[in-house]
Amino acid sequence: MNDRTQQEEASPVVRKRVQDSFDAQGLMAHLGARITKIAPGRVHIVLPARPEVTQQHGYIHAGATSAVADSAGGYAALTLLPEDCDVLTVEYKINLLAPAVGDHIEAIGTVLKSGRTLTVCRLEVYGVRDDGERTLVANGQQTLIRMGGTG
Template identity: 75%
Template sequence: MEDPTQQEQASPEVQARIRAGFDSQGLMGHLGARMTHIGPGCVHIALPSRPEVTQQHGYFHAGATSAIADTAGGYAAFTLFPENTEVLTVEYKINLLAPAVGDRIEAVGTVLKSGRTLTVCKLEVFGVQDGRRKLVANGQQTLIRVDRPAP
């Protein structure tokens, strides 16, 4: 996987809109997740390891893995949407390929096809330990673009 610092960055306006939305999500704050890259059609979210996000064997919980994957895909799609719109997940499927272990896990959401109404994203989650990455989950997601409600 490419180093996020070498990937294309979204415009400052798009980055501000994405960060504002992410920062308003209660679940991401509760989990301790943070956004590490915002590019056109690509978002990375990291989740540090701590007991509150693990399951009984000490691996990252599938719910935490799935939550950051869904969120990374949603914001990847949102980077390509007009300012007066919102994004909602229609469906997603995730395959857990290996126990999610490491200092952190990192979800990468990448837009495969952005449409007027529906957008499809690829979801990948990596376990990161001592700088080494291992793919622990992958999936696909469909999102819908909706108009932002008038204030």
């Protein structure tokens, strides 16, 4: 994926498909996450900081951080697949680099390679304060498998 592609918005059809799928996820709704950007090969998901998603020290829990990162990568992959396809995560590795603090976290999934069967994505999660300060709190890589479709 090049930088120009990542700045574009996905087509209305792709945005609706991704948003409808996201809205059907019980976990994302339970966590209070929302999609803020859908572009070809790139999706951003924001999770507001609130007590229900923190661990005992007040940081956003690694499980919540990982879950939004996994979804961001999965939906980034979905933006590049035909309409009759879906994806499932095969594996992901995430490194927690700093405590997840801020007013919200932002997970960014970016497709590195979209293949016929497997797609590989980069995962990044930032802690973001309302004043705009951003800190990379996690990064990783994910592999997804294409489900369905013939194209």
